[in-house]
Amino acid sequence: MAPERETPYGLSAWAAAVLVFGSSAAVLVVELVALRLLAPHYGLTLETNTLVIGLALTAIAAGTWAGGWTADRVAPRPLLGPLLGISGAAVALTPAVVRGAAATGSPGLLLLAATLSILVPGVLLSAVTPVVIKLRLTSLAETGTVVGHLSGIGTVGAIVGTVVTGFVLVSRVPVSGILVGLGVLLLVASVLVQVAGRRGRGDAVLALVVALAGVGAAAAPSGCDVETTYHCLAVSVDPERSAGRVLVLDGLRHSYVDLEDPTHLEFAYVQAMATVIDTAFLVGEPLDGYHLGAGGLTLPRWLSEVRPGSTSRVSEIDAGVVEADLRLLGGELPPGVEVSVEDGRLAIDDLEAGSLDLVVGDAFGGISVPWHLATREALEGLEASLGEDGVYVANVIDHDPYDFARAYVRTAGEVFDEVALLAAPDVLAGRDGGNMVVVASREPVDLEVVEEELAARGTDWGSLAGAELAAWADGAPVLTDDFAPVDQLLTPYGR
Template sequence: MTDHDGREAASLGDAAAAGLVFGSSAAVLVVELVALRLLAPYLGLTLETNTLVIGIALTAIAIGSWIGGRAADTVPPRRTLGPLLAISGVVVAATPSTVRAAGASGSDDLVLLVAAAAILVPGMLLSAVTPMVTKLRLTDLDRTGAVVGRLSGIGTAGAIFGTVVTGFVLVSTVPVTGILVGLGAALVVSAVAVEVLVRGWRFGIGPAALVVVGGLATAVVPDECDVETTYHCASVVADPERDGGRTLVLDGLRHSYVDVDDPTHLEFEYVRTIAAAVDTVHPDDRPVDAYHLGGGGLTIPRWLAATRPGSRSVVSEIDPGVVQVDRDRLGLETGPDLQVRVEDGRLGLGRLDAASRDLVVGDAFGGISPPWHLTTSEAIAEVRRVLTDDGTYVANVIDYGPLDFARAEARTIAGVFEHVAVAGDPDAFRFEGGGNLVIVASDVPIDAAGLTSRLSERDVPWRVVTGTELRTWIGDARALTDDRAPTDQLLTPYAVAS
């Protein structure tokens, strides 16, 4: 086989061809999955973010395959494989630094633009590898179908491998930065090997130097995470005004505040509201058996243990890394009265005995959005199942603007429990604001006046809405179900500046 200049092209054996197709296809999926985690601190873990990243990756694959196939007929593939891999490697290795630099600007549009480029460029270039390799391997027209089919199957296998290894191994063991810089280095090393194999050693010198660019860029831009956990970019920020005060930040959001010296200190208004609700339904300060959907900094479980000795709390926290941060940085100590289970909250609910809890606290979020499967009628029915006859469910939700999600969740909970109250900033009930709202539900009447009084005692200037006023506020919002729970579409995650 000769190239377009009439010179003999170096052969590309079956093993090398299979390795290039397998590896490039796997790399595209690694970039796609890791991009979701890299974007979470700036755009949140929402359905829209997932859809955006998947859409960009599929677009890159389609464009790269199409253009790569056409280019293979006009440009000698042996001259293009090395540059395709090398440029992809540099872009991938530089992605963490460029995305975080964009995030530091505070512009979501810039983050989207940089992230799109970081997915599109390597996705297109790596997807062009398969048609290039296919062109090199098509030395016998009688075997066209076999060659194309084999390489297509190998590419699909590579994509599956990249998906499985990233989801089950890499993300849980290697920081996001390490994954991308390591992948970028591997791609550039592959470029060097390909250049040496098909063109000669002197052509490998240039690509070998390129990986330094990505490494230096990553070293220059600081990492905003103290720890990259399985699900979050996590950091702990000390409170300069309180010696023991610590804020747990997950994906750029202030998730929990813990005073490691004084667990009775509750900083956030919504946390003080949850405490006020507990004190309202259990005014005698007796111990309670509680279950917590979501852990975070475990502020409420610690508060219960400190203010109601003998209380027993079971916490379902899906992220083992967050639990480790709690132990290492926030002074968490577990035992028989405070158990933390690393598990999905919906599955954790199903493992609890019926009528075994006096209190269930719902405070689980992936970024600004709650996991949809914890918001549905079926999930709330499970909450009701584990509560005693006079038990109480207290849920934190966040919404702004028309409050479509908050009203739908209130409707959903009201469809399961006989009595519901919602506490929030007065502007939220006029659709002029929003933020955190706390929903309190039980099958026994809720003392709204008592809750309002306890909020005042805790310096929380919120209103409590029940009965007809609550039904009017909920309006025509539809209950969420396992079959239909468009939480990300209903949610307005941030206040809109007027």
């Protein structure tokens, strides 16, 4: 067998394939991890995905063009080491830079940091492929073979980077660890390329940058105790209540749990839900319930305590949230509570018709909403699962002009006979945003009693129903599986 031929620049076919494969994979790792890094600040929404994918494609296009143009004008071999080493330093610095920008509270600085964290390594890594192609070309007769072969290898690398990151790395390694680790690998590759090319200069400066980036990533405040599959999750202690714990998801206070008193309901929207339940059903009567979203399991714990014999089936898509709940509750779920790690929309299809007294929807966050749980088809499945006296209560978070909340209310009105909206007076008047509770059923719930009971709890909430609510939601679109622009309708922080 003849020895493998090298180009005049000393780059073998195997070395070329490894460089193209690895750099292409690295671009996709950076893209996917950037989504995780930005989700606590922008939400895991269609718009965030569009922004990150658009920036990544821009980086690939710019890097490919710039790499090819440069390789035609200067000696290409010396370009490889710096491209890999500088991109490694940039990738390793990303967690500290992005989180540091977020800590300043400046939206513009955060957007700039997020943009550069994708563009800089993306451009440099994408320039590797045209440089390698230039090194492998020895005659015009083999142009198609070389370009096609290496382009195909680059695509395979991108696929592997996507699959390994999505199915393996994100579920096992923190975001900071992925990016700093990738930075180290790129730096090692840079050193090997420099040594193989007999380049005199070393990568000591870049190595120092990567090392400092690792320290910075570890020291930079991430706001997370755990980076789960879907959330940046933290649990904080209530300084005014020793047994109180707050579950924070993506920077927002999501649930409150009193470890010693399951009947303590801290958040106003949870009090509103509990008051609706107590108004719609006989006090103390056990209920069969289904919960979309686990949160801190606040309402399932409350039901188990105040209505002994109740059953609560909970669907939570994020296993990390379930693990946090189990840690909070000492590893044991309350009596009658069953939690499944699953997509709630799929679980809706398995609900037995007419089998439930209560459905609780608490899967909508303040900066992102699982759109497939907000559609008419999803609500039809929930409505069918309820008995004649069944009630659906859902937490919705929106701000002026409340486009998503109004669309959700109108959609619920297409499915349920009776729909009402509970919220603080400033929210109902359009002067403020925040939590709203949608109440849907076949028979009306006595809203006057609900308001009186909430006032007794010290919660000043009002309600809209009937023609008044219809006027409030008038003109909003009906959300369906075919048309649900939830990310565009939602106003996370007000205007």
